[in-house]
Amino acid sequence: MTLLEQFLLPFGIGDSKALSPPSPTGKASKADPKSPSVTPDGTPKKHRTVALQGYSVPWLLKRTRRKTVGMSIGQGMIQVNAPRWVPISDIEYILQEKSKWLLARLAEWHQSEQHRLLPEQQWIHGASLQYLGKPLTLMLTPQLRQTQWDDFRRELQLALCAEASMEQIRDTVHAWLQSQAKTLFARRLKAISEQSGRRYTxxxxxxxxxxxxxxxxxxxIRLNWRLIHFGQEVIDYxxxxxxxxxxxxxxxxxxxEEVAEILPTFEEGKSVLRKARLDTLPTF
Ligand SMILES: [Zn+2]
Incomplete structure (x- = not known):
């Protein structure tokens, strides 16, 4: 489950606090003057705002056939699914009742949105992965005898059959990234060392x-192989x-001063690395 999906679970489903249909003598027949947007042609969505604890919070109403009012957070707003018979005033009352919970979920949504540099890694055909600061695409290519890198298409073609397990894909990618790291870092280290006259053993x-x-x-000198996910400026730094x-x-x-003499542009890579979150890197 991704971080975002976690916050998209509607709490109306199976929630004892959710509204149940009113009794025949209830408000069902009462017209709802504030929701003229429920059109018969299937566009029953409308953006609104509600004041919750002093915040003006956007919310989106979708009229559905469900029997209860469901709420979730998505796209930075509250998404409400409600039956046609529930008036706006009742929905706003529920929003007020749940304001603390909703504001907390919204804050989490915004936080996770900021941190979604790299989504949770998928080990499937067509999945993408950061390689040297840019995404590559994983391709299962059974006709190949060994892993092949297509630099032009940025495709990592794995010599695996279409039924390969996620573990097989992950392990193959892991091995390839490590071997790339070894070759590329060694080459770069040698070049920067020679260029700057600083030696290593x-x-x-x-x-x-x-x-x-x-x-x-x-x-x-030891370099973490996971630097292979980052761009050249980070590796050089x-x-x-x-x-x-x-x-x-x-x-x-x-x-x-020494770092600046070796690599005058080091600040660039340093700042990228400082902002990077280790927990968003793929785990192997
Ligand atoms: Zn240091």
């Missing part, structure tokens, strides 16, 4: 959570950062 990939790179006193550690181990002023 050894390079390997790391898998540490929450640590993008490290450098030992004897110049062994982490490389420059670790190369600077061969000169200074702390993060003092002279350290950052």
């Amino acid at each position: 050894k390079f390997s990939l790391s898998n540490a959570r929450g640590r993008w790179g490290s450098c030992t006193e004897d110049g062994h 982490v490389i420059a950062h670790e190369l600077a550690h061969t000169h200074t181990m702390d993060h003092g002023r002279s350290f950052w």
